[in-house]
Amino acid sequence: MAEQREKLHVVVFPWLAFGHIAPFFELAKLIAQKGHKISFISTPRNIHRLPKVPENLQHLVDLIELPLPRVDKLPENAEATMDIPHHLIPYLKLAFDALQQPFAKFLERCKPDWIIYDFAPYWLPPISSKLGISCISFCTFNASAMNTYLESFVGTTSGSESSWDKDIPEEHNESNESGVSDVFRVLKSLDAAQVMAVRSCMEIEGEALKVSKSMNSKPVIPVGLLAPSLQFSEDRNDENWNTILNWLDKQEEGSVVYVAFGSEVKLSDEEFTEISMGLEMSGFPFFWVLKMQNTSKVELQDLVVNESGKGLVWKTWAPQMRTLAHKSVGGFLSHSGWSSVIESLQVGCPLALLPIQNDQFVSARHMEEKRVGVKVERSEHDGKFTRESLANALRSVMLEKTYRSEAQEMSKIFGDKELQQKYIDEFVEYMQIHRPAMND
Template sequence: MALEKNTPHVLIFPYPSQGPLNCMMKLAELLAIVGLHVTVLNTEDTRQRLFLSSASLPAIPLLRFKSIPDGLPDDQPRDASLLIDVAESLNMNSRLLLRDLISEDSSDGFPPVTCLIVDGFLPSVVDLAEEIGLPCLSFRTPSACSIWAYLCIPKLLQNGVLPFGEGVDFNEVVQGVPGMEGFLRRRDLPEFFRGAKNADDPELKFMATVTAYSGKARGFILNTTEVLESTAVHHIQSQIPVTYSVGPLHAILESYRSACGTTDASPHTSSLWQEDTACLKWLDSQPDKSVVYVSFGSLTTLMREELHEFYSGLVNSGHKFLWVLRPDMIQDPGWTDEIKRSLPEEGRIISWAPQQKVLAHRAVGCFLTHSGWNSTLESIIEGVPMLCWPFFLDQQINSRFVSEIWRIGLDMKDIHNREVVEKMVRQMMEGESAARFRQSARDMADAVKESIAEGGSSLREFHRLIEDIKSMSNSVVLN
């Protein structure tokens, strides 16, 4: 008698930060919509923050949520400065808890776990999966171009390109990242590249190690499309052959929701902050393409002086703006209150936005952004040009691609004085330059939308991922 095939059940484990959570939650919902059982594993801290923010997680029969401790004290911050600390704590403390979770008998009718999809910052989970005989896929949520640069760290060290040393010209083009030799400057590399003093720099070693480790998983998932990053994807495939380019995931998900007739009935959000939906009514009252939307993401922090320079530049530009200022964005919350008290009629400040809806709104003319990958993809799919001020990690490289490769915005990297802010806002919003950026952004949006339509490259990759998960699940020997 033929053996009965295992029911695919995917355990998805995101890194506990807003960007990875957004991205991997969308993949989880997609996999559940197409008929796979999915468990999303969050940390207890993330679960609590989702509850406090009134997040509306999708209620799908094949999707459930579990949580485990991250191993850090409850009162310890989980901000950008502790990114590696959180990852190392999770890598150290999750193995035993995760093993118990995978092996436990389900009381809600879910079959045993047959496959893991884990954030690439958690390589210990890849090892655990192999130990217990489960296939594991690694998922990195930044851009492919940044991941390719991270994979090149050993070569850059070997060739003496890194570390930079004192007094170097940061506008000099970097040699040693194939495909980017003509335009990637030292200035465009992440802060842990630029600040490394030697080959043993802990941040540089951590990023090189976890990125290389993705090649040890059964496959490597990227939230991108070859329309945007074909060169970087092909270089990554030279080192990690089983790579899936399945993005933009948020747009694929919207397409599936629409096909299921659940778009209006599914206002799902995995936001760690309470969203201010009233800003959408304010946008309704503004003329088309008249508003600068400003958001520096979930982890960026500003010095008081930086905040004031951005504010002054926005006000002096004469354009209306909608600005997201998180409560934890600056150390002096009183300064945010002072900004709000002096706010002109043209401006509106909120603590967090329903960003996809804001970017899709007809009133938004450009996006002043930190160039996080989720934000970049959301802006691209809506055809909104970007003014980039990157903060850290992949954002530095993303902003260079926006300005120099895709030509859909400007890069304000390393600059934040009011004169430059005003000048660049005007370039993005006024006259022939604004018209050129908007046309380029519309053309790029059309090309990316084709990649997620029937027959498009990203949709084909997503279908390949599903079939490979089913195939891997069938091969698992369950106890």
């Protein structure tokens, strides 16, 4: 039986973006809950940004710090994409690639059974192959987005054009300051992996996962949605949350639009203004978590504060899960990042979908098809949205009962802990059955 098999040692190695680090960390903890040893690898600053490992898992989860080498043009203390403007990300990849030697030395010392890694370390497979360590490529996107990217990448290399190319920025196909393109990284990393793991489940993406399996010559294993626990780990006496809670408690049930665009999205001045005015036009009270990096000009943030009598603008961190679960929140204006979609639907909150980049467009289209949200309409001519289109999407989500009804129905899957645990159990069992032979 699976529980009688020898325990695994798994190294977990995400790319330096918190949209990747967070689900990798959730996956690591869930594997550790099955009694397996985890070595979670990242940079010192990123390790210290992580939430604490639960006390009952601390003996199984080692947080390993690998300092980033200095790279010209990369600011000091820049260890994640959220620390830098978009145009400097290739330099972060260059620094990341310089971890090759220290990471190889770590692997030689500990010789784990498996490495679960991201798209970025295209240089890792030859190292793991030499040491006899099996590799799993873990996609933090959903299966629909993953298929879109693979279709586009294959189309790029074969000279054909994918029907979804408009969602894939051209920059991914071009070599950058790191010396290679993102397409090269993805294809090299994926090609050498023994397994592909996907942050999804059959109940949500059955057809897309079947397509994934038909597109790949290796096992494609859904690991579940990796939703954060509703048993909030934040300090319930947190002064910030008390202020937010007092404001939310004063609002009518289902009346508030929660607004957040994650840690990576930076809005243009024009986008910021249209969102601000669109919120005003919609007529709904709103709670906007407006992080510094979301706008290019700090003074624009005062526009919302000064003009709005209905909104609460929050300029520091706020607990997203607690906020979404509050009875006064009726909809979530989101950038459509997969983590945010999962958190919203876990508590049955419908979405106004405003994708900004990359996989967000695919996720938004997928969620609109499932009637759990409405995409903010963009012009076919220039791809821009307006305050009117944003206000219209918000009114649909907040006033048409079908979206909340479908989101609440979807929460039976997204919030089903037993169902999601089943995927982890099957994934871990696969790793145990197919663990490599021990090396001398």
